Amino acid sequence: MSVSPSAMITGASTGIGYATAEFLVEKGWNVFAGVRQQADADRLKEALGEAVLPVMCDVTDAAQVKAAGDQVREALGDQTLAGLVNNAGVAVAGPLLHLPVEDMQRQLEINVTGQLRASQVFAPLLGTETGRSGKPGRIVNISSVAGFSAMPLVTPYACSKHAMEAFTQGLRRELLMYGIDVVAINPGPIATPIWDKAEELDPNQYADTDYISAIERLMGFMVSRGKKGLPPVKVAEAIYAGLTDAKPKLNTVLTPEPLQSWLLSVLPSRMTDRIITKQLGLTPDSLTR
Numbered sequence: 001m002s003v004s005p006s007a008m009i010t011g012a013s014t015g016i017g018y019a020t021a022e023f024l025v026e027k028g029w030n031v032f033a034g035v036r037q038q039a040d041a042d043r044l045k046e047a048l049g050e051a052v053l054p055v056m057c058d059v060t061d062a063a064q065v066k067a068a069g070d071q072v073r074e075a076l077g078d079q080t081l082a083g084l085v086n087n088a089g090v091a092v093a094g095p096l097l098h099l100p101v102e103d104m105q106r107q108l109e110i111n112v113t114g115q116l117r118a119s120q121v122f123a124p125l126l127g128t129e130t131g132r133s134g135k136p137g138r139i140v141n142i143s144s145v146a147g148f149s150a151m152p153l154v155t156p157y158a159c160s161k162h163a164m165e166a167f168t169q170g171l172r173r174e175l176l177m178y179g180i181d182v183v184a185i186n187p188g189p190i191a192t193p194i195w196d197k198a199e200e201l202d203p204n205q206y207a208d209t210d211y212i213s214a215i216e217r218l219m220g221f222m223v224s225r226g227k228k229g230l231p232p233v234k235v236a237e238a239i240y241a242g243l244t245d246a247k248p249k250l251n252t253v254l255t256p257e258p259l260q261s262w263l264l265s266v267l268p269s270r271m272t273d274r275i276i277t278k279q280l281g282l283t284p285d286s287l288t289r
Helices: 015-027 038-048 060-077 103-129 156-176 214-226 232-244 258-266 267-278
Strands: 007-008 031-037 052-056 081-086 138-142 181-187 253-254
Touching: 007 015, 007 052, 007 060, 007 232, 015 031, 031 038, 031 060, 031 138, 038 052, 052 060, 060 103, 081 103, 081 232, 103 138, 103 156, 138 156, 156 181, 181 232, 232 253, 253 267
Parallel strands: 007 031, 007 081, 031 052, 081 138, 138 181, 181 253
Antiparallel strands: none
Protein backbone atom coordinates (compact mmCIF):
# COMPACT_ATOMS: atom_id res chain seq x y z
CA MET A 1 0.00 0.00 0.00
CA SER A 2 1.06 3.62 -0.53
CA VAL A 3 1.98 6.23 2.07
CA SER A 4 -1.63 7.43 2.14
CA PRO A 5 -3.15 7.20 5.65
CA SER A 6 -4.60 3.81 6.50
CA ALA A 7 -7.40 2.72 8.80
CA MET A 8 -8.55 -0.65 10.10
CA ILE A 9 -12.33 -1.00 10.32
CA THR A 10 -13.95 -3.94 12.09
CA GLY A 11 -17.40 -5.04 10.94
CA ALA A 12 -16.90 -3.51 7.49
CA SER A 13 -19.15 -5.78 5.43
CA THR A 14 -22.37 -3.73 5.79
CA GLY A 15 -23.92 -0.65 7.34
CA ILE A 16 -21.70 1.85 9.13
CA GLY A 17 -18.53 -0.14 8.52
CA TYR A 18 -19.06 -0.38 4.78
CA ALA A 19 -20.10 3.28 4.51
CA THR A 20 -16.97 4.30 6.41
CA ALA A 21 -14.71 2.20 4.19
CA GLU A 22 -16.27 3.77 1.10
CA PHE A 23 -16.01 7.29 2.55
CA LEU A 24 -12.36 6.93 3.55
CA VAL A 25 -11.45 5.55 0.13
CA GLU A 26 -13.08 8.61 -1.43
CA LYS A 27 -10.90 10.75 0.83
CA GLY A 28 -7.74 9.05 -0.40
CA TRP A 29 -7.24 6.65 2.50
CA ASN A 30 -6.29 3.01 2.35
CA VAL A 31 -8.64 0.74 4.27
CA PHE A 32 -8.17 -2.60 5.96
CA ALA A 33 -11.73 -3.88 5.99
CA GLY A 34 -12.49 -6.45 8.67
CA VAL A 35 -15.01 -9.07 7.52
CA ARG A 36 -16.04 -12.56 8.60
CA GLN A 37 -16.84 -14.20 5.26
CA GLN A 38 -14.85 -14.50 2.05
CA ALA A 39 -17.89 -13.52 0.00
CA ASP A 40 -17.96 -10.16 1.80
CA ALA A 41 -14.24 -9.71 1.21
CA ASP A 42 -14.68 -10.32 -2.50
CA ARG A 43 -17.65 -7.96 -2.68
CA LEU A 44 -15.83 -5.12 -0.93
CA LYS A 45 -12.75 -5.53 -3.10
CA GLU A 46 -14.82 -5.43 -6.27
CA ALA A 47 -16.91 -2.45 -5.14
CA LEU A 48 -14.23 -0.28 -3.54
CA GLY A 49 -11.12 -1.15 -5.51
CA GLU A 50 -7.43 -1.46 -4.79
CA ALA A 51 -7.46 0.96 -1.86
CA VAL A 52 -9.28 -1.69 0.19
CA LEU A 53 -7.58 -4.76 1.63
CA PRO A 54 -10.20 -7.06 3.18
CA VAL A 55 -8.97 -9.03 6.19
CA MET A 56 -10.76 -11.83 7.96
CA CYS A 57 -11.45 -10.47 11.44
CA ASP A 58 -14.13 -12.01 13.63
CA VAL A 59 -13.60 -10.05 16.85
CA THR A 60 -14.72 -13.06 18.93
CA ASP A 61 -11.84 -15.15 17.53
CA ALA A 62 -8.59 -14.12 19.21
CA ALA A 63 -6.41 -16.06 16.79
CA GLN A 64 -8.13 -14.50 13.79
CA VAL A 65 -7.82 -10.98 15.20
CA LYS A 66 -4.10 -11.56 15.76
CA ALA A 67 -3.72 -12.91 12.22
CA ALA A 68 -5.50 -9.79 10.92
CA GLY A 69 -3.03 -7.68 12.88
CA ASP A 70 -0.13 -9.55 11.33
CA GLN A 71 -1.56 -9.02 7.87
CA VAL A 72 -1.98 -5.29 8.46
CA ARG A 73 1.53 -5.05 9.94
CA GLU A 74 3.02 -6.64 6.85
CA ALA A 75 1.11 -4.30 4.53
CA LEU A 76 2.09 -1.19 6.51
CA GLY A 77 5.80 -1.90 6.78
CA ASP A 78 7.12 0.71 9.23
CA GLN A 79 4.26 3.12 8.59
CA THR A 80 1.90 4.00 11.44
CA LEU A 81 -1.72 2.91 11.21
CA ALA A 82 -3.66 6.18 11.21
CA GLY A 83 -6.88 4.83 12.63
CA LEU A 84 -8.71 1.91 14.18
CA VAL A 85 -12.50 2.02 13.92
CA ASN A 86 -14.04 -0.40 16.42
CA ASN A 87 -17.35 -0.88 14.66
CA ALA A 88 -18.16 -4.60 14.85
CA GLY A 89 -21.28 -5.23 16.90
CA VAL A 90 -24.68 -6.84 17.26
CA ALA A 91 -27.88 -5.87 19.05
CA VAL A 92 -29.35 -8.44 21.42
CA ALA A 93 -32.79 -7.79 22.86
CA GLY A 94 -35.14 -9.44 25.30
CA PRO A 95 -36.56 -8.95 28.82
CA LEU A 96 -33.83 -9.38 31.41
CA LEU A 97 -35.89 -11.67 33.67
CA HIS A 98 -36.21 -14.21 30.87
CA LEU A 99 -33.14 -13.53 28.72
CA PRO A 100 -30.89 -16.58 28.28
CA VAL A 101 -27.64 -15.77 30.05
CA GLU A 102 -25.78 -16.97 26.96
CA ASP A 103 -27.39 -14.15 24.96
CA MET A 104 -26.01 -11.53 27.34
CA GLN A 105 -22.61 -13.21 27.22
CA ARG A 106 -22.68 -13.13 23.42
CA GLN A 107 -23.70 -9.46 23.45
CA LEU A 108 -20.77 -8.45 25.64
CA GLU A 109 -18.33 -10.82 23.94
CA ILE A 110 -18.88 -9.14 20.58
CA ASN A 111 -19.55 -5.53 21.55
CA VAL A 112 -17.07 -5.13 24.39
CA THR A 113 -14.52 -7.93 24.67
CA GLY A 114 -14.17 -8.00 20.89
CA GLN A 115 -13.26 -4.30 20.89
CA LEU A 116 -10.64 -4.99 23.55
CA ARG A 117 -9.09 -7.71 21.39
CA ALA A 118 -8.91 -5.43 18.38
CA SER A 119 -7.52 -2.52 20.38
CA GLN A 120 -4.79 -4.67 21.94
CA VAL A 121 -3.73 -6.10 18.59
CA PHE A 122 -3.72 -2.85 16.62
CA ALA A 123 -2.47 -0.41 19.29
CA PRO A 124 1.21 -1.18 18.53
CA LEU A 125 0.61 -0.24 14.89
CA LEU A 126 -1.11 2.97 16.01
CA GLY A 127 2.05 4.00 17.83
CA THR A 128 2.53 2.24 21.17
CA GLU A 129 5.59 0.51 19.74
CA THR A 130 8.67 2.46 18.74
CA GLY A 131 10.21 2.58 15.29
CA ARG A 132 7.13 3.51 13.25
CA SER A 133 7.15 6.41 10.82
CA GLY A 134 4.28 8.87 11.03
CA LYS A 135 2.37 10.49 13.85
CA PRO A 136 0.35 8.39 16.31
CA GLY A 137 -2.99 7.10 15.07
CA ARG A 138 -6.43 7.31 16.66
CA ILE A 139 -9.14 4.95 17.83
CA VAL A 140 -12.78 5.69 17.05
CA ASN A 141 -15.25 3.51 18.95
CA ILE A 142 -18.79 3.13 17.64
CA SER A 143 -20.98 3.47 20.70
CA SER A 144 -24.62 4.58 20.67
CA VAL A 145 -27.08 6.94 22.28
CA ALA A 146 -27.98 3.73 24.14
CA GLY A 147 -24.69 4.25 25.94
CA PHE A 148 -26.38 7.05 27.89
CA SER A 149 -29.88 5.64 28.47
CA ALA A 150 -31.20 2.08 28.57
CA MET A 151 -34.40 1.29 26.69
CA PRO A 152 -36.32 -1.60 28.28
CA LEU A 153 -36.22 -4.89 26.35
CA VAL A 154 -33.04 -3.73 24.58
CA THR A 155 -31.04 -3.55 27.79
CA PRO A 156 -28.35 -6.07 26.74
CA TYR A 157 -27.39 -3.77 23.88
CA ALA A 158 -27.47 -0.74 26.20
CA CYS A 159 -25.25 -2.59 28.69
CA SER A 160 -22.66 -3.13 25.98
CA LYS A 161 -22.76 0.52 24.92
CA HIS A 162 -22.57 1.82 28.49
CA ALA A 163 -19.50 -0.38 28.81
CA MET A 164 -18.15 1.07 25.57
CA GLU A 165 -18.38 4.56 27.06
CA ALA A 166 -16.25 3.51 30.03
CA PHE A 167 -13.91 1.59 27.73
CA THR A 168 -13.43 4.66 25.54
CA GLN A 169 -12.79 7.00 28.43
CA GLY A 170 -10.40 4.68 30.23
CA LEU A 171 -8.50 3.71 27.09
CA ARG A 172 -8.12 7.36 26.07
CA ARG A 173 -6.53 8.16 29.42
CA GLU A 174 -4.24 5.15 29.26
CA LEU A 175 -3.05 6.01 25.73
CA LEU A 176 -2.42 9.70 26.35
CA MET A 177 1.27 9.02 26.97
CA TYR A 178 1.56 7.62 23.44
CA GLY A 179 -0.28 10.53 21.83
CA ILE A 180 -3.09 8.20 20.67
CA ASP A 181 -6.52 9.80 21.01
CA VAL A 182 -9.67 7.71 21.58
CA VAL A 183 -13.16 9.07 20.87
CA ALA A 184 -16.69 7.70 20.55
CA ILE A 185 -19.46 8.15 18.00
CA ASN A 186 -22.97 7.84 19.45
CA PRO A 187 -25.55 7.19 16.72
CA GLY A 188 -29.26 7.10 17.30
CA PRO A 189 -31.46 5.35 14.70
CA ILE A 190 -29.38 4.61 11.61
CA ALA A 191 -30.71 2.87 8.50
CA THR A 192 -28.56 -0.26 8.82
CA PRO A 193 -29.38 -4.01 8.96
CA ILE A 194 -28.50 -4.35 12.66
CA TRP A 195 -32.15 -4.42 13.80
CA ASP A 196 -33.36 -6.44 10.82
CA LYS A 197 -31.66 -9.67 11.91
CA ALA A 198 -34.42 -11.95 13.13
CA GLU A 199 -32.08 -14.01 15.29
CA GLU A 200 -31.45 -11.03 17.55
CA LEU A 201 -34.97 -11.22 18.97
CA ASP A 202 -37.34 -14.13 18.51
CA PRO A 203 -40.59 -13.04 20.18
CA ASN A 204 -41.87 -16.60 20.29
CA GLN A 205 -39.42 -17.53 23.04
CA TYR A 206 -41.15 -14.95 25.26
CA ALA A 207 -44.71 -15.82 24.27
CA ASP A 208 -45.58 -17.11 27.74
CA THR A 209 -44.22 -14.08 29.59
CA ASP A 210 -45.84 -10.83 30.62
CA TYR A 211 -43.58 -9.02 28.14
CA ILE A 212 -44.81 -10.45 24.84
CA SER A 213 -47.12 -7.53 23.94
CA ALA A 214 -44.42 -4.99 24.76
CA ILE A 215 -41.89 -6.95 22.71
CA GLU A 216 -44.17 -6.97 19.68
CA ARG A 217 -44.76 -3.25 20.12
CA LEU A 218 -41.01 -2.65 20.45
CA MET A 219 -40.24 -4.58 17.26
CA GLY A 220 -42.66 -2.43 15.29
CA PHE A 221 -41.23 0.68 16.91
CA MET A 222 -37.65 -0.29 16.03
CA VAL A 223 -38.51 -1.11 12.41
CA SER A 224 -40.25 2.24 12.09
CA ARG A 225 -37.32 4.11 13.62
CA GLY A 226 -34.88 2.24 11.41
CA LYS A 227 -36.68 3.30 8.26
CA LYS A 228 -36.51 6.92 9.41
CA GLY A 229 -32.92 6.61 10.56
CA LEU A 230 -29.99 8.62 9.31
CA PRO A 231 -28.03 7.19 6.39
CA PRO A 232 -24.82 5.39 7.43
CA VAL A 233 -22.72 7.94 5.53
CA LYS A 234 -23.57 10.48 8.24
CA VAL A 235 -21.78 8.28 10.74
CA ALA A 236 -18.92 7.80 8.29
CA GLU A 237 -18.50 11.58 8.11
CA ALA A 238 -18.34 11.78 11.92
CA ILE A 239 -15.80 8.94 12.02
CA TYR A 240 -13.65 10.78 9.49
CA ALA A 241 -13.80 13.89 11.68
CA GLY A 242 -12.80 11.76 14.67
CA LEU A 243 -9.79 10.52 12.74
CA THR A 244 -8.70 13.85 11.28
CA ASP A 245 -9.93 16.87 13.30
CA ALA A 246 -7.20 18.63 15.26
CA LYS A 247 -9.30 18.30 18.42
CA PRO A 248 -12.15 15.85 17.80
CA LYS A 249 -15.22 15.68 20.01
CA LEU A 250 -14.98 13.05 22.71
CA ASN A 251 -18.58 12.04 21.94
CA THR A 252 -20.38 12.82 18.69
CA VAL A 253 -24.13 12.24 18.99
CA LEU A 254 -25.96 11.64 15.72
CA THR A 255 -29.73 11.23 15.74
CA PRO A 256 -32.71 12.23 13.58
CA GLU A 257 -34.55 12.92 16.85
CA PRO A 258 -32.34 15.53 18.58
CA LEU A 259 -35.19 17.23 20.43
CA GLN A 260 -36.59 13.97 21.79
CA SER A 261 -33.13 12.77 22.82
CA TRP A 262 -32.40 16.04 24.57
CA LEU A 263 -35.76 16.07 26.33
CA LEU A 264 -35.35 12.55 27.69
CA SER A 265 -31.85 13.44 28.89
CA VAL A 266 -32.99 16.42 30.98
CA LEU A 267 -36.26 15.13 32.40
CA PRO A 268 -36.19 13.56 35.89
CA SER A 269 -35.45 9.84 35.63
CA ARG A 270 -38.75 8.80 37.21
CA MET A 271 -40.65 10.87 34.66
CA THR A 272 -38.64 9.35 31.83
CA ASP A 273 -39.43 5.89 33.23
CA ARG A 274 -43.15 6.64 33.08
CA ILE A 275 -43.01 8.00 29.52
CA ILE A 276 -41.09 5.05 28.15
CA THR A 277 -43.01 2.33 29.95
CA LYS A 278 -46.33 3.84 28.91
CA GLN A 279 -45.23 3.88 25.26
CA LEU A 280 -44.29 0.20 25.41
CA GLY A 281 -47.18 -0.98 27.57
CA LEU A 282 -45.05 -1.87 30.59
CA THR A 283 -47.28 -0.30 33.23
CA PRO A 284 -49.10 -2.26 35.98
CA ASP A 285 -52.46 -1.92 34.21
CA SER A 286 -51.01 -3.69 31.15
CA LEU A 287 -50.88 -7.02 33.01
CA THR A 288 -53.67 -9.35 31.90
CA ARG A 289 -53.31 -12.04 34.56
